[in-house]
Amino acid sequence: MRLIQLLLLLIVIAACDSSEETVEEKNWYKGNLHTHSYWSDGDDYPEMIMDWYKSHGYDFAVLSDHNVLARQEKWKLIPKSPTHKKALDKYLAKFGEEWVEYREDSAGRVEVRLKKLEEYRGLFEEDGKFLIIESEEITAGFEKKPLHMNVTNIQEFIAPQGGSSVPEILQNNLDEVKEQREATGEPMFLHINHPNFGWAITPEDIMQLNGERFFEVYNGHPYVNNYGDSLRPSMEVLWDKVQVAYLQAGKPLLYGLAVDDAHHYHVFNEKSSNPGRGWVVVRSAELAPAALVEAMEAGDFYASTGVSLEKLDFDGRTLSLKIEEEEGVDYTVQFFGTRTSSPEMYGELFKEVEGSQAEYTMQKEDMYVRAKIVSNKLKENPYKPGDTEVAWTQPVRMEQ
Structure with missing residues (x-):
């Protein structure tokens, strides 16, 4: 009997150890989910x-x-400008004449064949170290309003869907992604890009959607109006307003991404849309498309323009975090949320903490809570002059 009990105890201990190992095996992975190349309106080659x-x-x-996947034959006519000539010279210097395919016509114009994803993927990908995820920016419009949506881990091209209103067009494209996901069995998601670009998408538009889980709380393009204006909301205000409407309607939480939306890779300044401005950091069991998508759908990630987190936990009631400190940098952690007793006060500041560690324990009335970490370190090549490095955690709800 004692031997059986001992064996059972060892089995329980082994199971606990295995469970702990699974948690410990999860790593943080930094990535960008919105970037452009010569395949559309970017100004550099995919490999660069x-x-x-x-x-x-x-x-x-x-x-x-x-509205394109890098799968077909495409030749890019290189504009006659010093910037584009320099870009071709850098491309040739980096990858060589044997890799770069180009031709010149009788008028002296140069065309370069753009490499397909499957051609250059092997140059960069390494197991557990670097991954390229296929994506498409579905680009539609309504009454001159730009309606842009990114599909992460797309499997087949999706043509932009139309409709008779902004919400209908967004929903039709959401439904196309859902249909492809169900048909292929591959996890993927559509997120709403830069709602304030062209003042195209309002909080009320997003509130009408079914199945939308992600939007860009921060986009590095200089013309997307992240901070709103005197008449229209900032992305953070939009986030909280939609969040309340979603939860009141019984919908899942809405998560916020930070992205580059990079187009320009040669001139770095406040008028250019450059890489390195915003990203997500995902906690995942592996560096693989399906695992990353599933982790993000579980809200296990944060968005950042420079601040890194050493610890981020939610135990069902208390949201706690620890910042990866930089010497000489000060941090303020702000916990925002909304209470069921006053939903009109969406995005209320619940608590503010100075320092590198903070936590907030949710109260019964709290619909959700999210944290914003603000540093006093100036952002290098910022979206707007004077911006400091920040990070946003995803909203959480108290477990009943």
């Missing part, structure tokens, strides 16, 4: 862009060009 992200410490990246 992937080389930039990999060499700058990213673990995964996408090329999300407008």
Whole structure:
């Protein structure tokens, strides 16, 4: 009997150890989910862009060009400008004449064949170190309003869907992604890009959607109006307003992404849309598309423009975090949420903590809570002059 009890005890201990190992095996992976190349309106070659992200410490990246997947034959006519000539020279210097295919016509114009994803993927991908995820920026419009949506881990091209209103167009494209996901069995998601670009998408538009889980709380393009204006909300205000409407309607939480939306890789300044401005950091069991998508759908990630977290936990009631400190940098942690007793006061500041560690224990009335970490370190090549490095955790709800 004692031997059986001992064996059972050992089995329980082994199971606990295995469970702990599973948790410990999860790693943080840094990635960008919105970037452009010569395949649409970016100004550099796919290989040069992937080389930039990999060499700058990213673990995964996408090329999300407008209404196209890098799968067919495409030749790019290179504009006659010093910037574009320099870009071709750098491309040739990096990858060589045997790799780069180009031709010149009788008028002296140069065309370069753009490499397909499957051609250059092997140059960069390494198990557990760097991953390229296929993506498309579905680009539609309604009454001159730009309606842009990225599909992460897309499997087949999706043509932009139309409709008779902004919400209908967004929903029709959401439904296309859902249909492809169900048909292929591959996890993927659509997120709403830069709602304030062209003041195209309002909180009320997003409130009407079914199945939308992600939007860009921060986009590095200089013309997307992240901070709103005197008449229209900032992305953070939009986030909280939609969040309340979603939860009141019994919908899942809405999560916020930070992205580059990079188009320009040669001139770095406040008027250009450059890489390195915003990213997500995902806690995942492996560096693989399905695992990353599933982790993000569980809210197990944060968005950042420079602040890194050493610890981020939610035990069902208390949200706690620890910042990876930089010497000489000060931090303020702000916990925002909304109470059931006053839903009109969406995005209320519940608590503010100075320092590198903070926690907030949810109260019964709290619909959700999210944290924003603000540093006093100026952002290098910022979205707007004077911006400091920040990070946003995803909203959480108290477990009943």
